[in-house]
Amino acid sequence: MKKNNTTEILSEFAADLTFENIPKKVLEHINLLFLDGVGCCIHGNTLPWTKKLMEVVVNNTDKQECTIIGTNIKTSVLNAVLVNSTAGHGFEADDIHRESILHPNSIVVPVSINVSEKIKNINGKKFLTAVIAGYEVATRVGSAAGTDLLLRGFHPQGTHGTIASAVTAAKLMDLNKNQILHAIGIAGSLGAGLMAAQEGAMVKRLHSGRAAEAGVLAAELAAKEFTGITNIIEAEYGGFLSSFSGKNNFSRSIDKLGDVWECQNTGIKPYTSVTSIHAALDCLKAIMKDNKISSNDIKEIKAKISHPTYVHCAWPYENQSVTSAQMNIYYGLALIALEGELFVDQFSADKISNPKILDYMKKINAEVDPEIESLGQEFRHMAKIEVITNDNKKFTHVEKFRKGSPENPVPKNEIVTKFKSLAKFAYDQKKIDNLQEKIEKIENLNSVDNFFN
Numbered sequence: 001m002k003k004n005n006t007t008e009i010l011s012e013f014a015a016d017l018t019f020e021n022i023p024k025k026v027l028e029h030i031n032l033l034f035l036d037g038v039g040c041c042i043h044g045n046t047l048p049w050t051k052k053l054m055e056v057v058v059n060n061t062d063k064q065e066c067t068i069i070g071t072n073i074k075t076s077v078l079n080a081v082l083v084n085s086t087a088g089h090g091f092e093a094d095d096i097h098r099e100s101i102l103h104p105n106s107i108v109v110p111v112s113i114n115v116s117e118k119i120k121n122i123n124g125k126k127f128l129t130a131v132i133a134g135y136e137v138a139t140r141v142g143s144a145a146g147t148d149l150l151l152r153g154f155h156p157q158g159t160h161g162t163i164a165s166a167v168t169a170a171k172l173m174d175l176n177k178n179q180i181l182h183a184i185g186i187a188g189s190l191g192a193g194l195m196a197a198q199e200g201a202m203v204k205r206l207h208s209g210r211a212a213e214a215g216v217l218a219a220e221l222a223a224k225e226f227t228g229i230t231n232i233i234e235a236e237y238g239g240f241l242s243s244f245s246g247k248n249n250f251s252r253s254i255d256k257l258g259d260v261w262e263c264q265n266t267g268i269k270p271y272t273s274v275t276s277i278h279a280a281l282d283c284l285k286a287i288m289k290d291n292k293i294s295s296n297d298i299k300e301i302k303a304k305i306s307h308p309t310y311v312h313c314a315w316p317y318e319n320q321s322v323t324s325a326q327m328n329i330y331y332g333l334a335l336i337a338l339e340g341e342l343f344v345d346q347f348s349a350d351k352i353s354n355p356k357i358l359d360y361m362k363k364i365n366a367e368v369d370p371e372i373e374s375l376g377q378e379f380r381h382m383a384k385i386e387v388i389t390n391d392n393k394k395f396t397h398v399e400k401f402r403k404g405s406p407e408n409p410v411p412k413n414e415i416v417t418k419f420k421s422l423a424k425f426a427y428d429q430k431k432i433d434n435l436q437e438k439i440e441k442i443e444n445l446n447s448v449d450n451f452f453n
Helices: 006-016 024-044 048-057 077-088 105-119 124-151 161-172 177-190 195-199 203-223 240-244 275-290 307-313 322-326 329-339 355-363 370-374 412-423 429-440
Strands: 298-305 364-368 383-389 394-399
Touching: 006 124, 006 161, 006 177, 024 077, 024 105, 024 124, 024 412, 024 429, 048 077, 048 203, 077 105, 077 161, 077 203, 105 124, 105 161, 105 203, 124 161, 124 240, 124 307, 161 177, 161 203, 177 203, 195 203, 195 322, 275 298, 275 307, 275 329, 275 383, 275 394, 298 307, 298 329, 298 355, 307 329, 307 364, 322 329, 329 355, 329 364, 355 364, 364 370, 412 429
Parallel strands: 298 364
Antiparallel strands: 298 383, 383 394
């Protein structure tokens, strides 16, 4: 193997990974990420944009082999992962790996469930091994691309999300390292997604679904000896990193591979909004709670943030859609001030166009903070909030690490509560409790075929 062939090294890692190689603490964390991802998919399949997609792609002539999560509908594996991964990313509730800017569970969870349904008789240990392989490879590739990919206008979910899907599917299919190499080389070539979608388009959700579909298709093609770009990650011309990020930091993809587990660097979202604003939301909540300040007491809110967060989230809110509300720092801070929360109920049709909320946003300003910028990419989610009250008192709070980040994790009981609050959109309490129990004991299941029965 050539030392500089990053794609080969990652393919071999995925092919050779066994359940016994994986530390217990990684398995414990992936279980929580998986639970969170299932909840996101269940709720996401009740949303109008996912229903529109189902109407287009699902029909009675499809193979009835894989479940649309949260429903009794079955369809082909490609249609199922397309719909379910769109659902998983459908309400900005999915997990986040900060450095790669990827939401792995909205892709890896549906792919692992649906491909296992198609193959049949996949036991829990093999299932979790495939899930972790998908997380590890895709987040490492995304971390090598970094924020440059995002700032060039590409949506990480649609670019290296394809690799997460391909590796997960290929591992479940028992593909060898050469076949996994080609699966990555096919999937990475199909990556797409433009960030202008964040300002209102439903298509942002679809980027995740198409990535999942492309990755499973890539694995199925690789199984039939269809070839992909064998040096896709590190190729100097037309490679993944050189094209999407404009740089070739491919060594980041393999540094400490098998020693440092990127699964553990993946955090949960307590808010159903873009992660980049979560530290700012935490700051405002802390100021208001600690100083007993109400929304009516506030004259001005100043948000100091990183350049990537500013570009990503600080554009003028124009009441375009739920998507734009979830991606916008002004809307998010306004709802925290007015309601103290930012979850499903804060994105209803009446609220995203409510004149009172739109007017309250006029009190909020955001700017790039040079000090935060100087700390580098690791602190791009950091925020400083200053609140000025009507009597001209000033209150400041700084959050380096948002709640839900690896450094400031959400407690398990809150993750379970989030799962149940999302799952209730499709299931009764008995079904929810049964599903939670299956997920918590997943490594001991003899088969995951009937996961939702």
